[in-house]
Amino acid sequence: xxxxxxxxxxxxxxxxxxxxxxxxxxxxxxxxxxxxxxxxxxxxxxxxxxxxxxxxxxxxxxxxxxxxxxxxxxxxxxxxxxxxxxxxxxxxxxxxxxxxxxxxxxxxxxxxxxxxxxxxxxxxxx
Numbered sequence: 001x002x003x004x005x006x007x008x009x010x011x012x013x014x015x016x017x018x019x020x021x022x023x024x025x026x027x028x029x030x031x032x033x034x035x036x037x038x039x040x041x042x043x044x045x046x047x048x049x050x051x052x053x054x055x056x057x058x059x060x061x062x063x064x065x066x067x068x069x070x071x072x073x074x075x076x077x078x079x080x081x082x083x084x085x086x087x088x089x090x091x092x093x094x095x096x097x098x099x100x101x102x103x104x105x106x107x108x109x110x111x112x113x114x115x116x117x118x119x120x121x122x123x124x125x126x
Contacts (some may be wrong), residue, residue, distance in 0.1 A: 002026045002115050004097045009120030012087055016124070020082040022097030022117060030054055030075040033103035035113060036082045038093035038122075045096065049082060050106035060106035065091075087124045094119040 003025040012018055020036070035050035049071035052058040056073040070083040080097060098113035107113075 002029065002032060002099050004099060004115055004117035006095065006097045006117045006120040009095060009122045011123045011125065014087060014089055014124055014126050016087050017083070017085045018087065018122060020084065020095055020097075020120060020122070022080045022082075024078045024080070024097075024099065026078070028101075029078040032099040032101055032115075033106065034071075034073060034080040035098045035100075035106070035108075036071060036080075037096045037098060037110060038091075039096070039119075040093040043093075045110060047108035047110070048095070050108065051080065052106055053103070058106055060108065062108065084122070087122075089124045089126045092122060092124050094121050 005023045008020040033053045036048040037045050038048050039045040047062050050060045051071045068086045073080045096119045097117040099115040100113045
């Protein structure tokens with residue numbers, strides 16, 4: 001089992017950058033595939049980015065963030081990150097970190113992930 005705690009959200013102007021962090025508990029963090037999802041008010045929770053377990057050699061992005069966001073992991077620190085550049089007002093949402101012990105390739109499917117953090121708010125002003 002793993003517990004996830006997100007941080008790094010905040011208010012930023014359009015065109016700016018933020019880096020979200022997700023701290024994971026447990027000694028087997030490297031064996032979890034990780035992902036970021038986001039949920040805007042009144043909308044579904046949508047996939048943002050995912051990274052494979054172990055070395056994180058494979059990543060996968062939603063079309064809406066490709067080229068602007070980068071997901072990465074540091075297994076020594078039990079951390080996963082989401083670097084967000086060129087932010088747009090439509091990126092405003094609560095961002096959630098998610099983990100799965102069973103995935104061997106990155107997945108955009110929400111139900112594939114077993115563990116979720118509490119979320120961190122990102123607000124992009126125009």
